[in-house]
Amino acid sequence: MLLCETFHYSHFQIFGHISGSHINPALSLVGVVMGKISLQIFVVYTIAQCIGATLGYSIARIFVVYTIAQCIGATLGYSIARMWFHFIIFPFQAQFAGCSINPARSFGPALVTGHWENHWVYWVAPLSGAFVGSFIYRVLFYDNPDKHNTVTYDTNESVKLQTVDEA
Numbered sequence: 253m254l255l256c257e258t259f260h261y262s263h264f265q266i267f268g269h270i271s272g273s274h275i276n277p278a279l280s281l282v283g284v285v286m287g288k289i290s291l292q293i294f295v296v297y298t299i300a301q302c303i304g305a306t307l308g309y310s311i312a313r314i315f316v317v318y319t320i321a322q323c324i325g326a327t328l329g330y331s332i333a334r335m336w337f338h339f340i341i342f343p344f345q346a347q348f349a350g351c352s353i354n355p356a357r358s359f360g361p362a363l364v365t366g367h368w369e370n371h372w373v374y375w376v377a378p379l380s381g382a383f384v385g386s387f388i389y390r391v392l393f394y395d396n397p398d399k400h401n402t403v404t405y406d407t408n409e410s411v412k413l414q415t416v417d418e419a
Contacts, residue, residue, distance in 0.1 A: 276354045277301055277375075278382035285386040286394065298356070305360030313364065353378050 264273045272289070274280045277298040283289040289297070352358040358374035361367075 271297070275301060275304075275356070276378075277356055278353065278378035281379055281382045282386040285383060286390055301356035302359045302363075305354075305356040305358075306363050307360075309360035309364050355379065 263275070267273045272283065274283070274289075274297045277294075280289065280294050280297045280301070284291055284294045352374050355375045355378055358371065362371050362374075
């Protein structure tokens with residue numbers, strides 16, 4: 253589990269400055285609503301996320317042998333955050349969507365296995381939740397920080413420091 257979490261957080265560090273580390277179409281939709289990315293970029297990201305999920309699931313199916321894990325009694329490790337996820341979010345969502353909150357992650361296995369039953373739920377629920385939640389946030393709380401902040405650069409012999417002053 254630690255290795256999985258390491259790769260997960262490494263992904264954000266490596267690709268965050270390139271694309272914002274968008275790995276979930278629902279979160280990319282939040283970027284559209286908040287004005288951080290365009291609708292065209294959202295479509296490109298969503299296609300890339302679905303391709304990545306399909307390739308990832310295909311590779312995982314090659315290397316993961318469930319019967320061996322069951323025979324040796326392998327168990328899953330849990331972090332505190334995952335424990336809270338299982339106790340707070342999972343009970344409410346599992347009965348409706350099997351607790352999949354990433355449409356691309358649901359698309360990959362569905363494409364590989366051919367199981368498309370009720371697949372629309374895995375897209376409609378997270379995307380509508382992301383849209384409604386981010387829209388409410390934008391209307392009630394969001395104040396564009398770019399119009400209030402000025403960025404200045406303080407340089408000396410060895411360091412270039414970026415500071416943000418609120419106007």
